[in-house]
Amino acid sequence: MAPIDPHSFTDSTHPLTTDISLTLYFNFSTSTITSSAVLTLASPHTGDLVLDTRNLTITLVIDPITNTHIPFHLNPVADPIKGQPLTVSLTNNSKILIGFVTSVSSSALQWLNPPQTFNKKYPFVYTQCQAIHARAIFPCQDTPTSRVRYNAKLNIPHQLSAVMSARHVERRGPVSGEAGLSCDESLWCGEGRIVEEFVMEQPIPPYLFAFAVGEIGCREVGPRTRVYAEAVGSVLDAAAKEFAGTEEMIRVGERLFGEYDWERFDLLVLPPSFPYGGMENPRMVFLTPTVIKGDATGAQVVAHELAHSWTGNLITNKTNDHFWLNEGFTTYAERRIVEAVQGEEIAALNIGIGWKGLVDTVERFKDNIEFTKLLTNQEGVDPDDIYSEIPYEKGFQFLWRIERQIGRAAFDEFVKKYIAAFKFQSIDTQTFLEFLRANVPGIENDIDLKTWTEGTGIPPDAMEPVSNIYTKIVSLAHEFKQGRMPSEEEVANWHGQQWELYLENLPKSVEALQVTALDQRYRLSESKDYEVKVAFLQLAIRSRCNEYYNVVEKTLKEVGRMKYLRPLYTALVQGKEEEKIFAQRVFAETRETYHPIAQGVVESIFSKHL
C-alpha cells in the first residue's frame, strides 16, 4: 500500500479507472449538479478502493451490472488539500455507479448569475479542474497518473448550450419524457430541458475534464477551429478576428512536434472572472477575455495552450511534482511557435519577459527556496498555493540550454522523438532524464542535469536572450532612475510586450512624480492591454501614487485573472496601513465575483501579510 501521488488518495495496489460515464443534471437555482458516474476499472477488484472527492454529497453506490449495493464510506473529515476519501468495498466489481450531488461551493465550478454575464439574461457555469479540482465535480482517482476516456450527458435548460473538452455527439430535446430517450434518462429530463451529449475517446488525465454551460454562440475561425463565447455578436466578432491566425499556428506545431492528435482545436472565451489566462482543455481551450486586445497579441496565449496539445495533454506529468514537464516544455514549444509566426525578435522579447519573471520569482521565494527547484516535493502542499513561474521559466531555460548544447536541428529531432515515444502516457522527471541520456549520449558531461532538475535558484548556465530590441529596452528601463524617460521616437514601434518588458525592468519603486509623468506621456494606466496596465499599476502602488487607486480598484473589480490579482493585492498589502485597508475593502466588495480558486489565493495573500 503506497500513495502514488501526494495529492491523491489513489493507492498503488488499486486498479486505475479507464472509463467514466457521467450524467449531469444542472440545477441553476441551487448552483448544484445532481449526477451519476459509472467508473470502469482496468480490472475487477476485491477489497477497498479509495476515490478522491471534495465537497460532494454521495447518495448511492451500486454495481450497475448486478444492480447490487456496494458498501461505501465517505470520510467525514476532509484533508485540507486532498479532500474527503470515498472508500468503496468491492467484491470482484469492475464497474461502480456512484450517485452524488456537487456543492454550491465546489472549488472546480464558477456559477454566474445572469447579472454577472454579458447579456445579463441567463446564468453561466464553467469548470477549472487543474490542478486538483476534478474531485469537486465527480468522485475519481484525481491524479494525472490515471488517464480516462469519458462520455457525458448534460441535462440543461433548453435556452442554454454546452461545450466540453470532448467531441459533441448531439443535442436532444426539448425533452419532455419521450423524446427518444431511454427510460432512465426520461426520469431526469424534465420539461423545457435538453440533453447535450459528448464523448472523449482519447484517454486524458482528470484535470483536463471541462465543460461550460450558458448562452454560448460561435464563429468559424479556421478549418478545425471555432471560437465560442457568450452569444454576443461583438464579442464573437472580436474574438474571431483576434484568433484568425490559429490554423497557421497549428500547422507550425505539427511541423515541429508531430501530428495534431485531437482532431479539433476550438477556443472558448470565458467571462472576465476566469482565473487563468488560458487552460489547455483538449479540443476546447478555455481563455480569459483579457487576451482579446484587438491587435492579435492574444495569439501568444493561444500558442501556449495549443502547445499543450503535445506537451501536457499527450505527455503528461505523472504528479504535480513533475509539473515542469508540462509547463516548461510548453513554454519552450510556445516560443518556437511564436518565433515561427511572429519572428525571432518577438520570441526574444517573450524570453526576456520570462527571464525577468524567473529572476523576480527566485527572489520572492528566497524564504521558500525549495520551490525554486524543477523537481518538487509537494507532500502536504497545495499546488494552487505554490503556483509560480518557476516550472515555466526555469523549465524553459533547461530545455533551451539543451538546445544550445546540441544544436537546434538535433534538439528538434529529439523533441519529436520524445513526443512520439511517450504520447498518451504520464511520466516523471527521471523518465525524461533517462530518455535524454539515452538519446543524447554524453549530455551529462556537458550539462549538470542534477543541478538543473534538483538544485535551487538559477543555474549559472541559464541565459538572458540576445537581441538588440531586448537589450535596448532593458537599458532604457535602467536609465529611468536617472530621470530619463524613453522618447516618443524610441517607443514609436512599441506594442504591449515592449512596454511590459520596459515596466517590469524599472526599479522596484521610483519617485511618485516620475511615475505620473511617465503616465501623462504614454497613458499606460489606460492601456487596453492588461499586462501593461497591471505592470504600471504595480509600480504606481509601490511608489505610493494614490491618484491611481481608483484605476486599481476598477481593475480588481473587472477581471479575475490571478496573474493580475496576485501582484496587485500583494503590492497593496505590502504598503502602509492605508493600502492594506483599501485592499481589504476592495476584496470584501468583490470576493463574490471571483472564482473560488482566486478567492483562496487572495485570502492567502492577506493571511501572509496582515
Ligand code: BES
Ligand atoms: N495549465 C495552465 C494553467 C494552470 C496551471 C491552471 C496550473 C491551473 C493550475 C495554462 O496552460 C497556463 O499556463 N496558462 C498561462 C498562459 C501563459 C503562460 C501564456 C496563464 O494562465 O497565464
Ligand code: ZN
Ligand atoms: Zn501551460
